[in-house]
Amino acid sequence: MSTLQWTSDDQRAVDTARILAADAVQKAGNGHPGSAISLAGVAYLLYQKVMNVDPLDDKWLGRDRFVLSSGHASILQYCQLYLGGLGLELDDIMALRTAGSLTPGHPEYGHTKFIECTTGPLGAGVSNAVGMAMAARRQRHLYDPDAAGASVFDHFVYCITGDGCLQEGVASEAASLAATQRLGNLVLIYDDNNITIEGDTKIAFTEDVLARFAALGWHTQHVAWRKGDDKAGYAEDIPALYDAIVAAQGVTDRPSIIKLDTVIAWPCPTMAGSEKTHGSALGAAEITGLKAALGFDDQPFAVDEAMVGRVRANLAARGKAARAAWDARYAAWRTANADQAALLDRVLAKKLPDVVWPVFDKDTSTRAASGAVLSALAPQLPELWGGSADLAGSNDTTMKGEPSFLPDDRVSAEWPGGPGGRTLHFGIREHAMGGILNGINLEGLTKAYGGTFFVFSDYMRGAVRLAALMKVPSVFVWTHDSIGVGEDGPTHQPVEHLAACRAVPGLAVVRPMDANEVAVAWREALTRGDAPVGLILTRQNVPTVLRDGSDGACAPADGLAKGGYVLREAAGGAPKAIIIATGSEVSITLAAADLLEAQGTPTRVVSMPCQEWFDQQPIEYRNQVLPPDVCARVSVEAGIAMGWHKYVGDKGACVSLEHFGASAPGPWLFQQCGFTPEHVAEVVREVLPAAG
């Protein structure tokens, strides 16, 4: 027998959520009412009976997390935020999908309170939820290492997905890793309604989803509200679902999936089960029928406010009790764990301690420098953790000597560790890695980075874009950043990737020129905290330039923080030409400037590791670095020129790479493709006459 208490108010609230979904979409003239109507009971059950939620504090550390991976059904979540008194009112529901409303077409993190994650690109939410579940485990081990039994840092992550999410590769990638990681705090509810936009899923999706998840290593349950294809026998058995959720909570060595067979838009009188309800308003007649079936007046937004008040009061009381119990445990935890409490306060304040940053004087690849920085940070920033998509050695993402984040039975001789470890192993799953990093960083009590070859940033682009949209400070470590990769050839040599990444609004693309710029790049990535950062690093060694203030030395690497800076001034201080370069091309550019200087052309070299940060500087600074009257400007970057013209101007030129690379030694390719001091100097000489 289920222990679920379910009153007539509960049922009325669920039915209210259904008619609100129908009315809101009808008023907007567009939207996704179907699964919002049929899943109203599921969402209500989670918010009102299952999850720990404090309506007074959307940032409560003890809260359970909810991710609506089927983001198109945003009105499903908005109705629960309204019914629960979680920051939305009826006016917000009425303003669905209108400009400036708190109820945009898909849930947006940072815009609407109690939305934990921006969703909409199908499958991504599953990877975010997996990341949150991983973060919860590490947070517990980091902040409450001695916890025996429950910790204040424990919480569950609940995720609703549909057919769409589970067709997407990213969900499978993440689900596979979730099982390997034995994420007992993750519960996925799969709305198996056999419907996507093109209709019956049998045309494209015929696998046994539960068998797949069982094979991955998940705990699986099946709750059949629909009996086969028979809509007539449909029974929305909320207690059965509740019991399955309770059972899922009890399974702590594996993530849980509950396959819930539903009929989309049930109980609409004629359209239930139809794909037409997925993404269009139902029409007045159908809504009249729905309201009649549910016993509502035939008026838009006919809400029983007294009932809503009681439902809100229930959730408030439940939240208050949960909060009070948690607050007492939290206070005890703070007393018993003063160091961890200080760490938590610092991390919540988004501050770094006084970090000792490494200083480099030997030539090295920028990826190796990044690895050295991470190892230096390991003891200083306990909140920092990360790993790679099976390229740890290549990406230099491992902090030396740190344990792996693995269940006890998954550690290997090569990778010792445990459930509270620090080195992440994403496997070869770049897209899921991106989503998981976002999920971890959304949880907010640790900072996570992840690496792969830069060329495979394509595979994770969806997650990178969502990180930028959410302003989540994930750090993407992308090594092997150009034709300098060499013999692996064009499949592994990024060409258009710098431009492609710079095209993502809000993503900072940082390509340091040497080891000391790498250290500053990490400092900036970890201190800014309001946007994702891609660190673009070389495979091959590059010179570590002298910055000791001596004659002819380069400027301090701190200039990287401004995105671009005068690395070496022209002799005499009045440049006739400016060469702007990034990463491994900067040292070539310095040599080119030497040639030009020797021939009597005073040449300034600008290191521009991050266009985005440079563009944020005041115009006075930008004009100092790139004086408008010096028009002989050349950019040098081993990638397509797209994006450089705004810096070099009409009279300038770009030394770039407009075609794929080839399988050959990196130095040979640099030579062949014109990335030599001689060629760069020649291009500068070509632009000099026209530039005046």
Ligand SMILES: Cc1ncc(C[n+]2csc(CCOP(=O)(O)OP(=O)(O)O)c2C)c(N)n1
């Ligand atoms: C990555 C991605 N591809 C395509 C879409 C467009 N799209 C939105 S919903 C949807 C169908 C989703 O079906 P399902 O998850 O079963 O939702 P239901 O119709 O049952 O509500 C599609 C293709 C998307 N949002 N994201």
Ligand SMILES: [Mg+2]
């Ligand atoms: Mg569906």
